[in-house]
Every structure is written in structure tokens, then in C-alpha cells.
Amino acid sequence: xxxxxxxxxxxxxxxxxxxxxxxxxxxxxxxxxxxxxxxxxxxxxxxxxxxxxxxxxxxxxxxxxxxxxxxxxxxxxxxxxxxxxxxxxxxxxxxxxxxxxxxxxxxxxxxxxxxxxxxxxxxxxxxxxxxxxxxxxxxxxxxxxxxxxxxxxxxxxxxxxxxxxxxxxxxxxxxxxxxxxxxxxxxxxxxxxxxxxxxxxxxxxxxxxxxxxxxxxxxxxxxxxxxxxx
Numbered sequence: 001x002x003x004x005x006x007x008x009x010x011x012x013x014x015x016x017x018x019x020x021x022x023x024x025x026x027x028x029x030x031x032x033x034x035x036x037x038x039x040x041x042x043x044x045x046x047x048x049x050x051x052x053x054x055x056x057x058x059x060x061x062x063x064x065x066x067x068x069x070x071x072x073x074x075x076x077x078x079x080x081x082x083x084x085x086x087x088x089x090x091x092x093x094x095x096x097x098x099x100x101x102x103x104x105x106x107x108x109x110x111x112x113x114x115x116x117x118x119x120x121x122x123x124x125x126x127x128x129x130x131x132x133x134x135x136x137x138x139x140x141x142x143x144x145x146x147x148x149x150x151x152x153x154x155x156x157x158x159x160x161x162x163x164x165x166x167x168x169x170x171x172x173x174x175x176x177x178x179x180x181x182x183x184x185x186x187x188x189x190x191x192x193x194x195x196x197x198x199x200x201x202x203x204x205x206x207x208x209x210x211x212x213x214x215x216x217x218x219x220x221x222x223x224x225x226x227x228x229x230x
Contacts (some may be wrong), residue, residue: 004046005095006163009087010034010062010106011080016213022058023211024106029224033211035065036224038075041102043113046120047073051094053080054104065112075199082140085184085191087198091174100124101171102163103188107211110223116163119202123165128197130165130189131204132158161204164189170197 010024024034041047054062066075080087122129135157141150174195185191189199207223
């Protein structure tokens with residue numbers, strides 16, 4: 001048995017959604033996207049705490065959403081930093097005494113419990129694991145003038161999802177090294193890789209989409225309908 005805390009950075013804007021409302025707080029079937037995301041992790045018995053790191057102007061809104069959180073796990077809303085990396089560094093101080101820490105996109109509400117558990121088991125043994133799906137399209141590398149410079153082997157390309165799950169000690173060590181070096185990374189797995197730790201890829205689910213653009217909300221409707229019917 002292991003214990004797990006979850007960090008959810010939730011400071012995204014609504015610009016790409018063409019909305020004044022930040023993406024995590026957009027309504028999807030009577031609840032915000034963020035509420036759906038938190039609900040997915042509340043179904044995992046090993047989760048001890050969920051830490052939501054959001055911007056100062058949405059902090060009270062987040063706290064209001066989860067103020068009546070009468071059941072376990074605890075949901076804690078904190079103010080993040082100026083960048084995502086700093087937000088997670090702040091949140092790491094609040095995860096408590098757990099074996100594993102999962103970092104998950106606030107706008108990726110359709111993650112399955114079985115995938116969270118499989119990724120957690122891999123991280124427990126190896127130290128770090130992420131969900132990802134195989135690329136289905138051919139990947140082209142282009143130069144600044146949009147000319148192809150390389151065609152990558154699609155069989156070796158995986159598209160990273162979240163959660164990305166790490167042993168707490170490894171994640172703390174990797175973040176400490178990154179902050180000391182003043183380095184920025186596109187995701188937490190890259191940060192851990194840079195610190196010298198191996199990262200295992202666990203096959204994810206194509207429905208575990210990230211809601212970034214308006215058409216993503218249309219894609220979400222049949223997915224959430226399917227999940228509600230189960």
C-alpha cells in the first residue's frame with residue numbers, strides 16, 4: 001500500500017477558450033472543469049490530500065468550490081507562484097507525509113482511476129512514471145522557414161499526458177536542483193529527467209484529453225456523457 005498526494009496547478013487563463021473565465025473554472029455539465037478533475041482523484045483511496053495551486057485572483061473562487069469538502073481526501077487551495085514551476089514548488093511544501101506526489105493538469109478531467117493506480121505503482125518501484133499515448137500521426141521537425149529538416153520515427157514517439165507521478169523524495173530533489181540552476185522545463189518529467197532519474201511511460205487513454213481550445217469542449221461532451229453512464 002502507498003500514500004499519494006496530488007498537486008493541481010490551476011492558474012490557466014481562458015484566452016484560448018475565447019472566454020473571460022479561466023479554463024479550470026469553465027462549466028462543463030453543471031460543474032467546473034476543476035471540480036470534475038478533483039472528483040477523479042477523490043475516487044482513488046490512496047490519495048491523502050489534493051493541493052490546488054491557483055492565481056491570487058481565483059484563489060477565493062477555488063476555496064469556495066471546495067469549502068464543503070466533507071469527505072476525504074482533504075482539498076487545500078493555495079496561491080501559486082509567478083510561473084507554473086514555482087506554483088508546484090510552493091505546493092510541494094503542502095503535500096504532507098506521503099510516498100508519492102502526482103502532478104495533474106487542472107483541465108484534464110477524464111483521467112481513469114485504473115490509470116492513476118497503474119502509474120502510481122510504477123512510480124513507487126522506479127521513482128517516476130507518466131501517462132502517455134502513442135503518436136498516431138507522422139511527426140515532422142521543421143526549421144524557422146517551415147521546411148522539414150527531419151521526420152521522426154513515429155514508433156518511438158509518445159505524447160505525454162498527466163498525471164505525472166513521482167516518489168516525493170525524488171521530486172523534491174529534482175525541484176531543488178532546478179531552482180538552484182534557475183532552469184525552466186515544459187513539464188515535471190523533463191525536470192526529473194534532467195536531474196538524472198529514469199522516467200517510465202505507462203500507456204494512457206485517448207479520452208484523457210486536455211481542454212485547451214473551444215473545440216475541446218465539444219469533444220468533452222460525449223466523453224463525460226459516457227463516464228456518467230457507467
